[in-house]
Amino acid sequence: MSIGLLKHALRKLKSDRGKLAAVGKRTPKQFNRWFKWLSPGLLVKRWLVISAIGVVLTALGLAIWIKLTPIYRLIEFVSAVLGTITNTVPSYVSGPFALALGLFLIFWGQTRTVGSITEALQPDSDRELVDVLLAHRRLNRGPKIVAIGGGTGLSTLLRGLKHYSANITAIVTVADDGGSSGRLRREIGVLPPGDIRNCIAALADEEKLLTELFQYRFQAGDGLSGHSFGNLFLTAMTEIAGDLEKAIAASSQVLAVRGKVLPATLSDVSLWAELADGRLIQGESNITKAKGQIRQIGCHPTDPPALPAAIRAIEEADYIIIGPGSLYTSVIPNLLVPRIREAIANAKVPRIYVCNIMTQPGETEGYTVAEHIRAIDRVCGKRVFDAVLVQRQSPSPQSLLRYAQENCYPVFLDREEVTNLGCRVVLANVMDEDEETGYVRHDPHRLARVLLRWYGGR
Structure with a gap:
């Protein structure tokens, strides 16, 4: 009888302990919310x-x-x-x-x-509202970051950086003349909104919905087919606001963008490239299609004036990031603006270049990391960054085989050459590999984490 009572007491004690534990799990959560x-x-x-x-x-x-x-x-x-x-x-x-x-x-x-x-x-x-306020305060205290580039590379970077700081300024090239942007540029005379659209969508709080909306392309309609909604939206805002800078600012307010997006210049810039075989190629979209080795690159007008707000952002920056993106058609076009490259070169803050993972046909075939750096140095006439971020591991054999069919290969790190150029190498695994398609891209969150860790170490 006593044994039965003892078993009953033990079961009762275990049951009460379970109830107390359940209450304990609920209570701290409520108290934590209060004490936040x-x-x-x-x-x-x-x-x-x-x-x-x-x-x-x-x-x-x-x-x-x-x-x-x-x-x-x-x-x-x-x-x-x-x-x-x-x-x-x-x-x-x-x-x-x-x-x-x-x-x-x-x-x-x-x-x-x-x-x-x-x-x-x-x-x-x-x-919870307290979590929103805490995140808001943390992001507002983040470093002043200037990211320079264009294409999908810059928007990928911004997608990760916005989780670490709200003080981000993206300086974007306006040399694009292909696709929907090119059509709007030729037909209406506006600056190409495509890369700016990508950056606004990347910095928006409601990124998923806005990305789907901004990247939506009309599949039918006389004159609408091929255009993206975001390009048309920015074009309309430019007509209403008076220029692209004001249109971006107004759109950013409407879309709750975390940070600022600025064009490198408000001039109507067009690229030209001289190839190794002597050909002179006009237009950004034609340079890659030419499938040649680029010997020299420039733009018309020769010395486009920089947007004052972009220069001010560089001068006030705590951290400057260049790239990733197509070397000659996304990164370098920003550096063809004299005052921008001078402002970067004169900056006394950490500056890093994010090198591409793979070479690009028609632009960087056979390029090593050092050759990427030399191409930028030739345009700027001096070193404009202190370190280069390079992907540590190669893609999988399946991805390498898929890229080899397009004559693309991993960018080789010639460490000794890079060191001789006076540039520090930051090695990290920042790659995202799509198992289905075999495409590799920079992972926005890993990339941002590595970049902020390097900045903190500096």
């Missing part, structure tokens, strides 16, 4: 304290003004009630009870208030 409001830097506690002081001073001032005459009896009544309670219930019971009740009402009122505000500001979000 005590985190430094939220700019909430100081205003609550100031509000409380204001209430006390208001009540005190009102009482002094009316000489307390209307509330004498109220004070006497409250004193009598409190005296009765303390005489009836011991102070060691009534005191803690009143304290606990007051704290409960404060926490309950604050929770319901915050819940109502969260529901109004974020009706469809699962995130």
Whole structure:
């Protein structure tokens, strides 16, 4: 009989312990949410304290003004009630009870208030308001980062960087003359919006939905077929705002973009390239199609004026990142703007170039890392970055075979040559490989993490 009672007691104890553990799992989560409001830097506690002081001073001032005459009896009544309670219930019971009740009402009122505000500001979000505020403060305290480039490479980089800082400025080339951007450029006379569209979508908070919307291409319609919605949107905003810079700023406000996107110049820039076989190729889209070895590259007009806001962003930057992207048609076109390359060269902050993972036919066939650096040096006439980020591991054999059919190969790291050029090498695995298609790209989150780690080490 005693053994049976002992078993029953053990089962009961185990059941009670399980219930306590379940309550323990729920309780800390609620308390953690409350105590998050005590985190430094939220700019909430100081205003609550100031509000409380204001209430006390208001009540005190009102009482002094009316000489307390209307509330004498109220004070006497409250004193009598409190005296009765303390005489009836011991102070060691009534005191803690009143304290606990007051704290409960404060926490309950604050929770319901915050819940109502969260529901109004974020009706469809699962995130707590305190988490949003903490993230907002953390991102606003992030370094001032300037990312320079174009194409899909720059938008990939921005997609990762926006999780570390809200102080991002993307400086984008406007030399594109192919596809939807080229058509709008020729037919309407606007600067090509394609690369800018990609960057805005990448920096937007609602990235997935905006990317789908901005990248949507019309499949039918007279004159609409082939155009992307984002290009048409920016073109319309340019007509309304007066120029592309104002159109980007207005679009960024509407789309809640985290950071800024700026064109390198507002001039109508067109690229030209001289190939090793003597051919002179006009137009950005024709350079890659020419399938030749580029000996020299330039633009018309020869010295396009830089956007003042872009120069200001470079001068105020804490960190400058160049690339990734097509070397001659995405990265270098920004450096053909004299004041931009001079501002980068004169910057006293960490500067890094993100080298491509694979060579590109028609641009960098057979190029090593050192040859990428030399190509940039030739255009700038001097070194404009301190280090180069290189992918550590090669793609899988399946991807290598797929790329070999297009005459593409991994960019070889000739470390000794790079060192002789006075450039530091940062090796890291920042590659994302699509198992189905075999394509390799920079992984935005790994890339941003490595870049910020290097910056922190500097």
